[in-house]
Amino acid sequence: MDFLIFKAPMLMVQASLDGILLGILFALIAYGMALQWGVMNIINIAQGDLVILGGYIAYTIYLWGIHPAWGVIISPIIMFFVGWALYKLVINKVVDRDLFISILATFGIAIVFQQLMNFIFGADVVVAQSEYGTTMLFDNSVTLPNSKIFSAFISVLYAIALVIYMRKSKLGRAIRATAQNARAAKILGVDTEKVYAATFGINAALCGIAGALISITLTLHPYVGLPYTVRSFMIVIVAGLGNLPAVAVSGMGLGLFEEFADYILGTEFRIGAVFLLLVLILVYRRFKLSKKREYLK
Amino acid sequence: MNKIAKLFVTFISAITLALVSFTSSFAKVEGEYIVLGSAISLTGKYSSNGVHTQNGYNMAVDRINKMGGVEVQGKKYKFEIIYYDDESNPKRAAQLAERLIKQDGVHYMLGPYSSGLTKAIAPVTEKYKIPMVEANGASRSLFTKGYKYLFAVLSPANQYLEVAIDLAVEKNGGKGVKIAQAFEQDAFSQDVRLGILDAAKRTGSEIIIDDKLPKELNDMAATLAKVKAVKPDVLVVSGHTKGALTAIRQISEMKVDVPMLAMTHCDAAKLSKQHGKKSEFALCASQWHKNLSYKDKFFGSGKKYAKDFQKEFGYDPPYQSAESSAALLVFKDAFERANSFDRDAVRDALVDTEMQTFYGNIKFGPGGQNVAKPMILFQVRCKGDDCENRVVAPTKWASDKFYHPIPKWSERS
Numbered sequence: 089m090d091f092l093i094f095k096a097p098m099l100m101v102q103a104s105l106d107g108i109l110l111g112i113l114f115a116l117i118a119y120g121m122a123l124q125w126g127v128m129n130i131i132n133i134a135q136g137d138l139v140i141l142g143g144y145i146a147y148t149i150y151l152w153g154i155h156p157a158w159g160v161i162i163s164p165i166i167m168f169f170v171g172w173a174l175y176k177l178v179i180n181k182v183v184d185r186d187l188f189i190s191i192l193a194t195f196g197i198a199i200v201f202q203q204l205m206n207f208i209f210g211a212d213v214v215v216a217q218s219e220y221g222t223t224m225l226f227d228n229s230v231t232l233p234n235s236k237i238f239s240a241f242i243s244v245l246y247a248i249a250l251v252i253y254m255r256k257s258k259l260g261r262a263i264r265a266t267a268q269n270a271r272a273a274k275i276l277g278v279d280t281e282k283v284y285a286a287t288f289g290i291n292a293a294l295c296g297i298a299g300a301l302i303s304i305t306l307t308l309h310p311y312v313g314l315p316y317t318v319r320s321f322m323i324v325i326v327a328g329l330g331n332l333p334a335v336a337v338s339g340m341g342l343g344l345f346e347e348f349a350d351y352i353l354g355t356e357f358r359i360g361a362v363f364l365l366l367v368l369i370l371v372y373r374r375f376k377l378s379k380k381r382e383y384l385k
Numbered sequence: 386m387n388k389i390a391k392l393f394v395t396f397i398s399a400i401t402l403a404l405v406s407f408t409s410s411f412a413k414v415e416g417e418y419i420v421l422g423s424a425i426s427l428t429g430k431y432s433s434n435g436v437h438t439q440n441g442y443n444m445a446v447d448r449i450n451k452m453g454g455v456e457v458q459g460k461k462y463k464f465e466i467i468y469y470d471d472e473s474n475p476k477r478a479a480q481l482a483e484r485l486i487k488q489d490g491v492h493y494m495l496g497p498y499s500s501g502l503t504k505a506i507a508p509v510t511e512k513y514k515i516p517m518v519e520a521n522g523a524s525r526s527l528f529t530k531g532y533k534y535l536f537a538v539l540s541p542a543n544q545y546l547e548v549a550i551d552l553a554v555e556k557n558g559g560k561g562v563k564i565a566q567a568f569e570q571d572a573f574s575q576d577v578r579l580g581i582l583d584a585a586k587r588t589g590s591e592i593i594i595d596d597k598l599p600k601e602l603n604d605m606a607a608t609l610a611k612v613k614a615v616k617p618d619v620l621v622v623s624g625h626t627k628g629a630l631t632a633i634r635q636i637s638e639m640k641v642d643v644p645m646l647a648m649t650h651c652d653a654a655k656l657s658k659q660h661g662k663k664s665e666f667a668l669c670a671s672q673w674h675k676n677l678s679y680k681d682k683f684f685g686s687g688k689k690y691a692k693d694f695q696k697e698f699g700y701d702p703p704y705q706s707a708e709s710s711a712a713l714l715v716f717k718d719a720f721e722r723a724n725s726f727d728r729d730a731v732r733d734a735l736v737d738t739e740m741q742t743f744y745g746n747i748k749f750g751p752g753g754q755n756v757a758k759p760m761i762l763f764q765v766r767c768k769g770d771d772c773e774n775r776v777v778a779p780t781k782w783a784s785d786k787f788y789h790p791i792p793k794w795s796e797r798s
Contacts, residue, residue: 098614099611102610106607213630215660235638
């Protein structure tokens with residue numbers, strides 16, 4: 089039974105496409121995490137909760153009668169300011185401290201966000217309807233929800249836009265300079281405080297986009313943020329910091345790996361398999377690094 | 386001076402101690418009030434259902450008090466409930482149960498919301514020999530531990546979807562069917578799964594997909610792709626509200642054609658409202674529906690209850706509220722039959738409960754579960770864009786015929 093996938097080649101196609109489409113969405117969240125991890129050396133445990141908050145913004149406009157797809161524009165704008173405010177209130181106090189403090193602080197933020205969302209939006213699981221329909225391939229044996237295709241498309245679009253922005257704009261260059269060497273950037277006149285705030289804002293905005301996409305493809309609930317944090321954390325660990333193509337590839341790879349693990353090992357081992365892979369990759373990287381006499385920070 | 390201060394402190398502590406012991410020995414009945422205690426989820430992830438539960442309790446307390454209260458040894462008493470918010474956290478719930486019993490001196494408890502929290506509280510009430518009537522913990526494991534002070538007005542989880550399998554077999558001309566199932570990995574859903582396994586064995590049905598969904602998962606695409614490939618007669622899904630919403634979303638998006646789809650938590654997920662026509666023909670297990678013909682003198686019929694509830698709280702009562710109200714009726718009945726406030730006498734009276742309420746018949750089995758009430762199944766049916774839950778089984782209360790098989794997606798508008 090568990091090897092059904094090898095008997096039906098169409099399932100293989102279905103699994104691959106499902107995995108890739110979902111992986112792209114996760115890669116977008118992971119990209120935000122990689123960005124602010126690289127620039128500010130902060131592991132943001134509240135990443136998933138920012139995603140869910142973004143989703144609720146899209147859901148709210150859906151309740152007002154506006155199509156939830158507009159959420160991919162409105163949600164990041166609002167989330168940018170949420171991120172900025174969060175930086176000014178909390179993150180700026182932990183940015184130069186050790187990693188453990190930032191994990192604690194963002195963990196606290198995650199709890200506060202969950203409770204606030206629960207308080208404002210209620211504890212019910214909600215979905216927004218895009219009514220985008222379905223694309224059917226190979227005589228209806230492979231079906232792809234258009235909402236998932238839309239999500240992947242928007243994710244790629246935003247990722248490309250961000251790469252260009254980072255290369256060409258003044259702020260983008262300042263962010264990259266700060267990531268390379270914050271002290272040197274400061275000496276050369278970069279307002280690192282502003283760079284940090286903007287980076288955190290951009291990360292929150294990316295989460296906002298992902299959240300809006302999740303509201304039309306999956307489900308929203310105040311307490312489902314953590315899986316997104318964990319998933320993006322894994323993608324970043326695998327890809328390394330400051331390497332966008334690697335983030336994209338590792339996102340899709342993880343998505344694929346998860347889908348195939350589901351078919352081959354069974355649904356209950358799906359997440360376990362991903363964690364096992366993470367452990368293997370960490371061990372392998374440590375092994376490789378120890379040969380090069382360098383260490384992961 | 387120091388001596389006087391010490392004396393003073395001793396004196397105050399003595400008085401406090403005396404007061405505490407005094408209140409705890411009599412707090413079960415204060416003046417004309419019988420005090421019940423309940424830890425309930427008013428915040429956290431169960432808060433919506435926690436509030437439904439609390440509203441159900443409050444509605445019944447008001448009604449019983451208004452209609453003369455509880456008569457024990459010729460004297461009329463009223464119900465009062467002490468609530469604490471357990472934050473949807475089992476550890477907190479157990480602490481609060483301890484606090485209700487030890488500090489507030491409560492001698493009779495009402496259950497919290499969800500199987501998980503009931504499981505956390507039951508050992509505490511059992512330890513202090515406090516009778517607890519609960520209305521929202523359906524997990525089978527609650528009734529196999531040999532608890533003597535736990536009474537549940539609802540049917541256990543393994544009965545939720547057994548009826549659906551019987552129905553499928555009946556539609557198949559009495560022959561066994563092919564079942565595909567996906568259940569979340571939590572106590573409740575796994576109990577529902579056990580029920581299906583029993584039913585499959587009993588009817589000679591075959592389980593061809595048996596997926597266990599991790600709690601963190603909100604994507605069922607892989608399971609549904611498998612379902613599409615193997616074409617079962619019935620697809621059974623249980624994973625709380627998230628599972629119900631995810632299933633309908635992805636079944637409709639992936640155009641998965643199954644002749645029959647059976648689920649839990651459709652009404653809690655507001656399926657017909659959130660997914661509209663996409664949820665049509667889904668078959669859902671429910672503890673109660675307002676159209677059932679049970680009656681009692683406090684709430685009249687289910688319909689009357691629904692109307693009064695709507696008037697008081699502004700929304701249609703979900704079954705979580707109805708069963709919670711029924712718990713109070715059970716307590717009232719037990720107090721009057723025991724004709725005493727002795728905990729063990731009340732407990733013995735609870736054991737002998739055999740009554741009808743607007744919510745259903747209630748009689749407790751040896752494990753404390755309600756054995757007198759069948760589960761019901763309703764089916765989502767739509768007229769235009771307006772979708773509604775219609776009772777289709779058991780036939781005694783069915784308002785509509787069970788629609789089978791579900792039309793293919795290509796034929797649905």
